[in-house]
Amino acid sequence: MQDQAPDNTPRQAWMGLLARAAEGRVSALLDAALPRPSFDWLRPPETGSVMVRGRAGGTGAPFNLGEMTVTRCALRLACGTVGHAYVQGRRKSDAEAAALVDALMQTGAATRLRSEVLDVLRSEAQARRATRADKAAATKVDFFTMVRGED
Amino acid sequence: MYVAVKGGERAIENAHAWLAEERRGDPNVPELGVAQIREQMTLAVNRVMAEGSLFDPDLAALAIKQARGDLIEAIFLIRAYRTTLPRFGASRPVETAAMDCDRRISATFKDLPGGQILGPTFDYTHRLLDFKLAAEGDVQPAPERAADPAPLPHVTEFLNREDLIEAAPPCDTPPPDLTRDPLEMPADRALRLQALSRADEGFSLGLAYSTQRGYARNHAFVGELRIGTVAVEMDIPELGFAIEIGEISLTECETVNQFTGSKSEPAKFTRGYGLVFGQSERKAISMALVDRALRWQELGEDYEGAPAQDAEFVLYHADNIQATGFLEHIKLPHYVDFQSELELVRKLRREAGADRTNEAAE
Numbered sequence: 001m002q003d004q005a006p007d008n009t010p011r012q013a014w015m016g017l018l019a020r021a022a023e024g025r026v027s028a029l030l031d032a033a034l035p036r037p038s039f040d041w042l043r044p045p046e047t048g049s050v051m052v053r054g055r056a057g058g059t060g061a062p063f064n065l066g067e068m069t070v071t072r073c074a075l076r077l078a079c080g081t082v083g084h085a086y087v088q089g090r091r092k093s094d095a096e097a098a099a100l101v102d103a104l105m106q107t108g109a110a111t112r113l114r115s116e117v118l119d120v121l122r123s124e125a126q127a128r129r130a131t132r133a134d135k136a137a138a139t140k141v142d143f144f145t146m147v148r149g150e151d
Numbered sequence: 152m153y154v155a156v157k158g159g160e161r162a163i164e165n166a167h168a169w170l171a172e173e174r175r176g177d178p179n180v181p182e183l184g185v186a187q188i189r190e191q192m193t194l195a196v197n198r199v200m201a202e203g204s205l206f207d208p209d210l211a212a213l214a215i216k217q218a219r220g221d222l223i224e225a226i227f228l229i230r231a232y233r234t235t236l237p238r239f240g241a242s243r244p245v246e247t248a249a250m251d252c253d254r255r256i257s258a259t260f261k262d263l264p265g266g267q268i269l270g271p272t273f274d275y276t277h278r279l280l281d282f283k284l285a286a287e288g289d290v291q292p293a294p295e296r297a298a299d300p301a302p303l304p305h306v307t308e309f310l311n312r313e314d315l316i317e318a319a320p321p322c323d324t325p326p327p328d329l330t331r332d333p334l335e336m337p338a339d340r341a342l343r344l345q346a347l348s349r350a351d352e353g354f355s356l357g358l359a360y361s362t363q364r365g366y367a368r369n370h371a372f373v374g375e376l377r378i379g380t381v382a383v384e385m386d387i388p389e390l391g392f393a394i395e396i397g398e399i400s401l402t403e404c405e406t407v408n409q410f411t412g413s414k415s416e417p418a419k420f421t422r423g424y425g426l427v428f429g430q431s432e433r434k435a436i437s438m439a440l441v442d443r444a445l446r447w448q449e450l451g452e453d454y455e456g457a458p459a460q461d462a463e464f465v466l467y468h469a470d471n472i473q474a475t476g477f478l479e480h481i482k483l484p485h486y487v488d489f490q491s492e493l494e495l496v497r498k499l500r501r502e503a504g505a506d507r508t509n510e511a512a513e
Contacts, residue, residue, distance in 0.1 A: 009392065011392075012392055012393070012394050012395075015394040015395070016382070016394050016395030016396075019394065019395055019396050019397055020382075020395065020397055020398055046237065047236065048236050048237040048238060048239045049205065049233065049236040049237070049238055049239065050238070050239050050240055050241065050242055050383070050385055050396060051238065051240070051241040051242065051328065051330075052206065052241075052242045052245060052383055052399065053241055053242050053243065053244040053245065053326065054244055054245055054247070054344075054348075054401075054426045055244045055245075055247075055319070055321065056319055056340055056341065056344055056424050057307065057319030057405065057422055057424050058247045058248060058305055058307070058319065058403065058405065058424070058426075059248075059305075059319045059320070059321055060319030060320060060321060060322070061319075061321075061322050061324055061326070061340065061341055062244045062322075062323065062324070062325070062326050062341065063326045063340070063341035063342070063344040063345050063348075064241070064326050064327075064328050064329075064330075064341070064345045065245070065344075065345070065348055065426060065428070066200075066201070066204035066205060066206060066345075066348060066349060066428055067204060067205050067206070067233060067236075067238075067330075068205065068206035068207065068383065068396075068397060068399060069205065069206070069207040069210070069236065070239055070396055070397065072239065074389070084387070084389065084390060086239075086385070086387065086394060086396045087396070087397070088383075088396060088397025088398070089207060089209070089397070090207070090209075090210075129251060130298070131295070132251065132253060133251065133298035134295035134296060134297060134298050135253075135293045135294070135295055136252060136253050136254070136268050136270055136298065136379075137268070137295070137296040137297065137298035137299065138293065138294040138295050138296040139254075139268055139269040139270055139271075140266045140267065140268050140269075140296070141266065141267040141268075141269065143261060143262070
C-alpha cells in the first residue's frame with residue numbers, strides 16, 4: 001500500500017494469513033483446536049477471479065496485469081457472529097474453514113484460536129519466507145576489486 | 152468463412168479417443184501428476200499463467216498435461232476457463248518495491264543497496280546437458296546465509312533522487328481492461344502494458360530484439376530485474392476494509408533508456424517497464440523494451456516505421472490465442488469457399504483458352 005494508509009487491524013491481519021495458508025492447513029489446525037460449531041451460509045463458497053493490478057514503472061499509473069483465482073464465502077454462527085473468507089485459489093473447504101476461524105475469532109474462542117491456528121500459520125509463513133530469503137542471500141554477489149600489478 | 156458440414160462424428164470421437172491414448176504415452180512409463188508438472192515444470196507453468204492471464208499454478212499444470220505440453224494450447228484452455236469465472240473485483244496495485252525477492256540484479260549499478268542477488272538462475276551455467284538428471288537422485292538443499300532484513304529499493308529511486316530519470320508519479324485513474332472492452336486504438340500505456348504482459352513470449356522477444364538491432368532506437372540497460380513474491384490486497388466492500396487475498400510470484404524489469412531533453416528541460420533517462428506473472432525473465436525484459444519503443448510519441452521521438460513502434464501492429468498481433476485461432480481455422484472445412492474459387496479459376500482458364508483459340512483462328 002502507498003496511496004491509502006494501511007489500516008492494520010487484527011482482523012485484517014488474520015484474514016490475510018488465512019487467505020495465504022497452504023491447502024488444507026487451516027482446516028487441519030481448526031479441527032485440532034476445537035469441534036466445528038454449526039452455522040448457516042450467508043454466501044456459500046464460490047470461486048471467481050480478481051483482476052490483479054500493477055503500476056507502470058512500479059510507482060505510476062495502474063494497469064491490469066492479469067487475474068488470479070479466489071474463493072470466497074460468508075457464514076453466520078448460531079450466536080449471530082458473521083465470518084468472511086477470501087482465499088487464494090479454488091479451495092472451497094479451505095474458504096469454509098477460514099470463514100469459521102474469522103467468525104470464531106470474534107467470540108470467546110479467540111484466545112484459543114489465536115494460539116492454535118493463527119500463531120502457527122504466522123510462524124509457518126515466516127519460516128517459509130525466511131528460508132527463501134536466506135537462500136537468496138546466499139546468492140548475493142560479494143564484489144572484490146582485482147589489484148593491478150603495476151605500482 | 153467456413154460452412155458447417157455434417158458427418159464425421161464417429162471419426163471425431165475416435166480421433167479424440169486416440170488423442171487421449173497418445174497423451175498418456177507408453178502405459179509402462181509412470182503417468183505424470185499435475186503436482187509434478189507444477190513443481191518440476193515451473194517455468195512452463197509460469198508461462199501458461201502469464202499468457203493465459205490467470206495466476207493459478209494448479210490449473211496451469213493441468214492445462215499443460217491436457218495439452219500434451221503444447222503451451223499455446225494450454226494457454227487456450229486457461230483463457231477459456233477464465234471466462235467462466237465470476238469477477239469479484241480488482242486488487243489494489245501490487246507493491247513491487249516490497250517484493251520478497253528471490254532474485255534482484257542491476258546491469259547499471261554494481262554496488263546498489265541490497266546488492267546483486269542472483270537467485271535460482273540459468274545465467275552462468277555452461278548450457279551443457281547434465282546427464283546426471285537422466286538418473287533419479289536427491290538434490291542437496293541450497294546453501295543459506297542470514298538475509299539482510301533491509302528493504303530492497305528500486306534502482307530507479309536512486310536516479311529519481313538526482314532527477315536523472317523521468318518520474319513515474321502515482322495516480323489512481325482506473326485502467327482500461329481489454330478483457331472487458333475490445334482493444335481499440337489509440338491504446339494508452341495502461342492498455343498496452345496489459346496487452347504486453349499477456350502477449351506471446353516469442354513475439355515479444357522478436358520485437359524486443361528488433362529494437363536492439365536498430366529498428367526503433369532506444370538503447371536499453373536493464374536498470375533492475377527482480378523476481379519474487381508480492382502480496383495481493385483487495386478492498387472488500389462488504390467488510391469496508393482491504394485484506395490480503397493471496398500472494399503471487401512476479402518478474403519485474405525496469406529498463407533505463409536513452410535520454411531525452413530539450414532547451415527547457417535538462418537531459419534525463421527514460422524508462423521501459425515489464426511486469427509478468429511468475430519467473431518469466433525473458434518475457435519481462437522483452438516487455439520493457441517493447442513498452443519503451445511504443446512510447447515514442449509521448450516522449451517526442453520520431454516515428455521511424457519500426458514494427459516495435461507501431462502500436463496497432465504490435466498489439467493486434469501479440470496475442471497468441473487470437474493469432475492461433477485465426478491461423479488454425481483455415482485448416483477447417485472451407486469446401487464451399489474453395490469450390491467457388493475453383494469454379495472461378497476454371498472459368499478464367501476456359502475464357503483464356505477460348506480467346507487463344509479465337510486468336511489462332513484469325
